Amino acid sequence: MSISHNKPVILTLGATGQLGKMVADQLLKEDSISLRVTSRKKEQLPTLKDLYNDAVFMDLDDPRTFDTPLKGVDRLFLLTGGVVA
Ligand SMILES: NC(=O)c1ccc[n+]([C@@H]2O[C@H](COP(=O)([O-])OP(=O)(O)OC[C@H]3O[C@@H](n4cnc5c(N)ncnc54)[C@H](OP(=O)(O)O)[C@@H]3O)[C@@H](O)[C@H]2O)c1
Structure with a gap:
């Protein structure tokens, strides 16, 4: 599924992890997003x-990496164990 301006864009962080992958795999089945x-x-x-x-690349510890992943995003799933020092 490619990004379409007609559909809401949902950004899912943690897709390499256990919970984020479960969420991303479910969202991938949704034609409406x-x-x-x-x-x-x-x-x-x-x-x-x-x-x-x-x-796309994104590191919550580095705000300089936020612009590209957040461009055009309507909803966000965020559940990581990251801690900003
Ligand atoms: N799994 C469970 O059963 C369970 C139950 C209750 C609570 N939790 C909590 O839920 C959270 C996620 O659990 P999980 O099991 O899915 O963890 P996980 O398998 O270790 O995955 C963590 C994910 O967070 C991403 N991440 C970590 N630091 C990041 C940062 N600075 N910027 C962007 N992404 C970052 C990692 O992405 P990259 O490394 O690819 O960047 C990875 O995909 C944790 O806080 C955990 O304590 C998990």
Whole structure:
């Protein structure tokens, strides 16, 4: 599924993790939305793109990485164990 301006875009963080992957896999089945996922693992992005079509780098500890993943996003799923030092 590719990003369409006619559908709400849902950004799902943690798609390489247990809970985020469950959420992303369910959302991928929904034709009424466009799904985007993120990871800090650049080497995982090609695999995530194969799975979810739209996958971009994002690190919650680095606000400089927020612009691209948040562009056009209508809803956000965020549940990670990350801690900002
Ligand atoms: N699994 C459970 O049964 C369960 C039950 C209750 C509560 N929880 C809580 O729910 C949260 C998620 O659990 P999980 O089992 O899915 O964890 P997990 O398998 O360790 O996955 C954590 C995910 O968070 C992402 N992440 C971590 N730090 C990040 C950061 N700074 N910026 C962006 N993404 C970041 C990781 O993405 P990348 O490494 O790809 O960037 C990874 O996909 C945790 O806080 C856990 O304590 C889990």
